[in-house]
Amino acid sequence: MKIIDGGVTAAKGFKAAGMHAGIKKGTKKDMAMIVSSAPCMAAGTFTTNLVKAAPVKWDQHVVYEHGEARAVVVNSGIANACTGAEGYGYCEETAKAAAEALGIDKDEVLVASTGVIGKQLPIDTIKKGVKDLSGLLLDTREAATLAAESIMTTDTVKKEVAVEVEIGGKTVTIGGMCKGSGMIHPNMCTMLSFLMTDAAISKEMLQKALSADVDDTYNMISVDGDTSTNDTVLLLANGLAENPEITEEGEDYQTFARALHYINETLAKKMAGDGEGATALFETKVIGAQSKEQAKILAKSVICSNLTKAAIFGHDANWGRILCAMGYSGAKFDPEKVDLYFESAAGKLKIIENGVALDYSEEEATKVLSEKAVTAVADIKMGEASASAWGCDLTYDYVKINADYRS
Amino acid sequence: MKIIDGGVTAAKGFKAAGMHAGIKKGTKKDMAMIVSSAPCMAAGTFTTNLVKAAPVKWDQHVVYEHGEARAVVVNSGIANACTGAEGYGYCEETAKAAAEALGIDKDEVLVASTGVIGKQLPIDTIKKGVKDLSGLLLDTREAATLAAESIMTTDTVKKEVAVEVEIGGKTVTIGGMCKGSGMIHPNMCTMLSFLMTDAAISKEMLQKALSADVDDTYNMISVDGDTSTNDTVLLLANGLAENPEITEEGEDYQTFARALHYINETLAKKMAGDGEGATALFETKVIGAQSKEQAKILAKSVICSNLTKAAIFGHDANWGRILCAMGYSGAKFDPEKVDLYFESAAGKLKIIENGVALDYSEEEATKVLSEKAVTAVADIKMGEASASAWGCDLTYDYVKINADYRS
CATH class of the missing domain: 3.10.20.340 (ArgJ beta chain, C-terminal domain)
Structure with a gap:
């Protein structure tokens, strides 16, 4: 396994963008988008809080019912939690806006939010943001960084990591980003973590690898004991590495799982160390x-x-x-x-x-x-x-x- | 039920004392003693922490095996927790010293400690303290206050309460004192609570009334989520009110239980409101x-x-x-x-x-x-x-x- 300098654009076929759309006051960046050029198997783990934010419910629909995804839209500043039917409607509107801008299906668009609970999203700002972001997408190192910065709330540093492994003679890359840093006590934290890989892997094996590892990584950190309403880890795999598809728990699966574990443990520790107010x-x-x-x-x-x-x-x-x-x-x-x-x-x-x-x-x-x-x-x-x-x-x-x- | 101004000396037959014995630096009071002129039925509830302080183990021996008690010796400053066999030995030595000074049996002496974990008690200071305290015992309002002040650690105010009820034509009094204020998350905090009553009540009914109520009072407060190694509630009943002995769950039991509930809820709320650093x-x-x-x-x-x-x-x-x-x-x-x-x-x-x-x-x-x-x-x-x-x-x-x- 080789640790490389990278984030969500490290794996083949992934582009990203981040910007200030106008949800937060001032000029702080508050929206990010990640898009894959090819359809992705989608795996996810979500908060166990009975109070689930609207985007958690939307993503569960995408991951569990639809199963494939192409894009992720994230906003910081407002959590879209405790917002009722109106809040859920805004998730769907966001997905629809992204689908139109990208020429894909709305059920292929994952959404995530982090910030204050109970406020409604400024949906017009969000929709304009989605349109603007779709014009800014790049596969560069800088684009990944812009995305990682746009999802920060009380985080003091952006959190990215990427690794390469060889599977079946092909180089497979996993890149990820996440944010903490309060209401962090994942059972499945607002922890948000977005992992992008070009591995070819079946949906079943992808979810298995993620679910197994989340228990040993994100679920072993705590900043304040409060399990958020928005915790979400999303893992998208677009197959562009062209390795032999991983469909069972053999050597290739283990290689992928070990690389994923490094990504998850690294991001989890970054979150814990950057907990709200933390000095250590x-x-x-x-x-x-x-x-x-x-x-x-x-x-x-x-x-x-x-x-x-x-x-x-x-x-x-x-x-x-x-x-x-x-x-x-x-x-x-x-x-x-x-x-x-x-x-x-x-x-x-x-x-x-x-x-x-x-x-x-x-x-x-x-x-x-x-x-x-x-x-x-x-x-x-x-x-x-x-x-x-x-x-x-x-x-x-x-x-x-x-x-x-x-x- | 009549709420009266009082503490551990409010009920008939109870004397108390408090002083600076030398466990804490400076001149802060750090030892208290409560003694009943007549033998008492003893009930207690104790921390569920697997790491139990030595005095908790000693008191469990007194309450569960011996069943009756006459005296309580409390020190603040050192918790006598995580002190091994040496620490338990000091409990026994303390009880023995009190027994000698008071002319009672060592198994009739309850001990309690609160403060730093891991340090050994200065046993000679404690033994001298026990001797001095036994010469200072009084049944006055002031004596109760001195005792309540001597058990404080980071508490900012002393915590006392007393009530009178009529049972079988006789006035029954319950008086109590307690301390918080960190490591407070009772499951059955170092919470220490000492309740003295002159009610005539069987040991079984006394423990039943206490155990039932602790769940609704002390166990419903939290300062910091940390369940202490030393949590102890002790309830002594010496029968000097001369009410018909309470031996079953009739009207008299209910009257006693309601009075006890008021005492426990009041002390529990005092502890929560005076949690470490609390403003509300x-x-x-x-x-x-x-x-x-x-x-x-x-x-x-x-x-x-x-x-x-x-x-x-x-x-x-x-x-x-x-x-x-x-x-x-x-x-x-x-x-x-x-x-x-x-x-x-x-x-x-x-x-x-x-x-x-x-x-x-x-x-x-x-x-x-x-x-x-x-x-x-x-x-x-x-x-x-x-x-x-x-x-x-x-x-x-x-x-x-x-x-x-x-x-």
């Missing part, structure tokens, strides 16, 4: 578990703990909060057998052994915890399984951003 | 539910949402976050049927009807949300059941307190 990416790795499921429950409980997150912000080795969060996770383990380490670019330090604090240096611990990416490793000594979860610290800026997000 | 008590009431359980799940999900809590801090009527939190709660309801109101001393405002925003005044909403206690009422229109949950806003001070709690 905080990873928790549970090792020595009896099962991956047990390790996942424990790891996720720690990265979701407000007290632990605040301690990370303070560069404070408050390990009791970590053990506490493991204790209320619901997973069984013996607290009196746990070893805990803190690890970062500044070094690795063993803090507790068999549930009791070692005589470690608080100064050294603070040094380890002062890096941009810090990891807590808990060894529960029950077996061979392990899992990681990714979050961020809880900061003054998180409160600031969310106390007056709408103003 | 935030209640969510779900009405029109099919079952109380459904209403409880929905209400608790809302008061636990960081995004909603930050919006309350900002006096921002960001109702989308409330609906979102209901949506990921796990309870079933129809988002498109929900009516939502904000209510406080400044008035009541309907914000959404059937899942869609009304044309309400943001200015008026901000006025309603600027009070010290604000309530969100969600009508889900499915039935007659209802439930409330209590939390607080998420503020800069919460982050500040928890980023450097140990320093």
